[in-house]
Amino acid sequence: MQVLMQVLNGLQLGSIYALVALGYTMVYGIILLLNFAHGDIIMVGAYISWLVMAQLGMPPVVAMILSVLGCTLLGVLIDKVAYAPLRNAPRLSILITAIGVSYFLENGAQLVFGADAKVVPAFTDVSTIQLGGASLSFAAVATVVVTAVATVVLTLLVQKTKLGKAMRAVSEDMGAARLMGINVNNTISFTFAVGSALAGIGAILYTMAYTQATPTMGMMLGTKAFVAAVLGGIGSIPGAVVGGLLVGFAEVIVTALGLSVWKDAVVFLLLIIVLIVRPTGIFGRTMSEKV
Amino acid sequence: MAMLSVQDLHVSYGAIKAVRGISFEINEGEIVTLIGANGAGKSTTLNTVAGLLKPESGTIEFDGASIAGVQAHKVVQRGLALCPEGRRVFTQMSVAENLEMGGYTRSDAENRETLERVYDHFPRLKERRGQVAGTLSGGEQQMLAMGRALMSRPRLLMLDEPSMGLAPILVEEIFSIIKQLNESGTTVLLVEQNANMALSIADRAYVLETGTIKKTGTGAELLVDDDVRKAYLGG
Ligand SMILES: Nc1ncnc2c1ncn2[C@@H]1O[C@H](COP(=O)(O)OP(=O)(O)O)[C@@H](O)[C@H]1O
Ligand SMILES: [Mg+2]
Numbered sequence: 011m012q013v014l015m016q017v018l019n020g021l022q023l024g025s026i027y028a029l030v031a032l033g034y035t036m037v038y039g040i041i042l043l044l045n046f047a048h049g050d051i052i053m054v055g056a057y058i059s060w061l062v063m064a065q066l067g068m069p070p071v072v073a074m075i076l077s078v079l080g081c082t083l084l085g086v087l088i089d090k091v092a093y094a095p096l097r098n099a100p101r102l103s104i105l106i107t108a109i110g111v112s113y114f115l116e117n118g119a120q121l122v123f124g125a126d127a128k129v130v131p132a133f134t135d136v137s138t139i140q141l142g143g144a145s146l147s148f149a150a151v152a153t154v155v156v157t158a159v160a161t162v163v164l165t166l167l168v169q170k171t172k173l174g175k176a177m178r179a180v181s182e183d184m185g186a187a188r189l190m191g192i193n194v195n196n197t198i199s200f201t202f203a204v205g206s207a208l209a210g211i212g213a214i215l216y217t218m219a220y221t222q223a224t225p226t227m228g229m230m231l232g233t234k235a236f237v238a239a240v241l242g243g244i245g246s247i248p249g250a251v252v253g254g255l256l257v258g259f260a261e262v263i264v265t266a267l268g269l270s271v272w273k274d275a276v277v278f279l280l281l282i283i284v285l286i287v288r289p290t291g292i293f294g295r296t297m298s299e300k301v
Numbered sequence: 302m303a304m305l306s307v308q309d310l311h312v313s314y315g316a317i318k319a320v321r322g323i324s325f326e327i328n329e330g331e332i333v334t335l336i337g338a339n340g341a342g343k344s345t346t347l348n349t350v351a352g353l354l355k356p357e358s359g360t361i362e363f364d365g366a367s368i369a370g371v372q373a374h375k376v377v378q379r380g381l382a383l384c385p386e387g388r389r390v391f392t393q394m395s396v397a398e399n400l401e402m403g404g405y406t407r408s409d410a411e412n413r414e415t416l417e418r419v420y421d422h423f424p425r426l427k428e429r430r431g432q433v434a435g436t437l438s439g440g441e442q443q444m445l446a447m448g449r450a451l452m453s454r455p456r457l458l459m460l461d462e463p464s465m466g467l468a469p470i471l472v473e474e475i476f477s478i479i480k481q482l483n484e485s486g487t488t489v490l491l492v493e494q495n496a497n498m499a500l501s502i503a504d505r506a507y508v509l510e511t512g513t514i515k516k517t518g519t520g521a522e523l524l525v526d527d528d529v530r531k532a533y534l535g536g
Contacts (some may be wrong), residue, residue: 030416061423069514110345166404172401175394175398175401175402176402176405178391178393178394179391179394181400182391182392182393182394183389183391185353185373185385185389186385186389186391188352188373188374189351189353189373189375189377189382189383189385189450190355190371190374190402190406190449190453191375191378191406191453192374192402192405193374196372256436257456291480
């Protein structure tokens with residue numbers, strides 16, 4: 011029983027990391043940008059949920075819709091305002107801009123909402139579900155199911171749809187994609203929209219579990235998810251999911267052993283080991299293929 | 302009226318002036334070739350016409366409408382396709398997916414029809430339609446790049462060094478396909494370092510040297526021109 015609970019905890023935390031890692035990986039896949047502001051988009055999503063439910067007194071379903079929508083728009087806006095003008099600039103300039111956007115969002119949130127944590131109300135009264143005699147946390151089960159569905163939908167989108175194929179074409183050769191008649195800027199915007207929508211979903215699942223919004227919550231979450239994406243092989247969808255689950259399970263195992271102060275260190279240790287053994291990550295392609 | 306008319310075109314990469322005031326025309330139904338040494342500005346010219354690069358000055362007219370500075374993804378919609386130097390197929394996508402990308406601006410119904418024609422010209426692509434493009438041989442990749450460009454149903458097809466790096470027998474095959482395409486109604490602008498082959502199938506040719514046009518004439522004229530023979534045909 012205890013073991014089953016821990017497995018579910020690992021799955022839950024890992025799923026959240028996986029969702030966030032998917033956003034990192036998609037944006038990296040298409041414009042080779044480590045979007046450091048990605049974690050902060052989740053923070054904004056959490057504040058939207060808090061605003062809508064705790065301040066405006068509106069039902070949870072409205073909070074969910076507005077959180078996902080708000081994150082999606084924010085992601086696209088960040089690309090248009092901050093990254094698109096630098097499309098032909100050296101990669102370092104865009105990277106530094108991403109760090110700047112991240113600070114801007116964190117400090118902006120602190121200015122608007124204050125530094126103290128806001129309590130995000132529960133999305134549902136249901137707290138457990140019964141499954142074959144076991145009583146499982148609803149938030150955990152919902153998180154795992156939503157992440158699984160999102161991963162399948164995303165994979166189908168990228169592999170099967172015209173837009174998904176355009177995304178892959180842009181990711182491989184922007185110039186050749188333009189010659190095909192693909193509007194590269196729109197395709198990149200769409201990628202940001204999808205990645206940020208996943209961040210919005212991640213925000214809801216995260217606040218279901220941890221019920222708090224703080225200006226800096228996106229930082230650690232984002233960093234862990236980034237580690238997950240790199241572990242799995244940045245640019246790879248299955249890699250992001252496997253990386254997310256690995257990081258989630260590593261944390262839960264370390265915590266269960268009573269070593270919770272070490273949980274962050276273990277995640278980075280895992281990253282170092284994987285990068286030594288397999289520098290491109292678990293599902294990563296070698297860089298020479300990408301040229 | 303010429304189908305494509307380029308007048309006094311200048312293109313630079315920062316301080317490097319790659320194309321310095323060239324003018325040329327292509328009439329419907331022709332095969333026109335631009336020949337010249339490595340670095341003469343041939344690819345820069347094609348990339349600018351296709352909209353990948355912005356001209357510094359000069360005019361580019363296609364069917365009488367200006368396309369100078371029009372973005373590449375819009376140029377292709379007007380019926381002008383570039384098969385770029387180095388092929389640039391999407392190596393991680395299948396042959397069929399590459400062709401699908403070529404027809405990006407066209408309807409599914411149109412693409413089904415064009416695909417049949419492309420497979421007629423390149424039966425090998427049909428055999429390999431499920432294969433990942435990166436695993437094709439150089440010749441097959443060139444065929445895929447050409448087929449992909451044809452999927453947009455261009456009236457003017459620009460080919461940048463289609464014979465580059467190919468064995469002589471494949472070069473023959475590629476050139477005979479270019480001729481076929483032209484006979485079935487596609488106007489062709491061909492850039493080549495393989496001047497001999499290019500001149501022998503071209504109606505007209507322009508010789509490009511350090512960003513300017515040095516000579517022009519019919520393919521047959523330039524094949525026997527002394528200067529051209531010395532510089533590009535090995536005597
Ligand atoms: N991306 C670039 N940046 C700077 N200079 C370039 C670039 N591409 C080409 N050039 C320069 O422009 C000139 C013309 O190049 P190009 O058009 O590629 O010639 P060609 O296709 O005839 O070999 C050359 O001097 C080349 O070095
Ligand atoms: Mg060239």
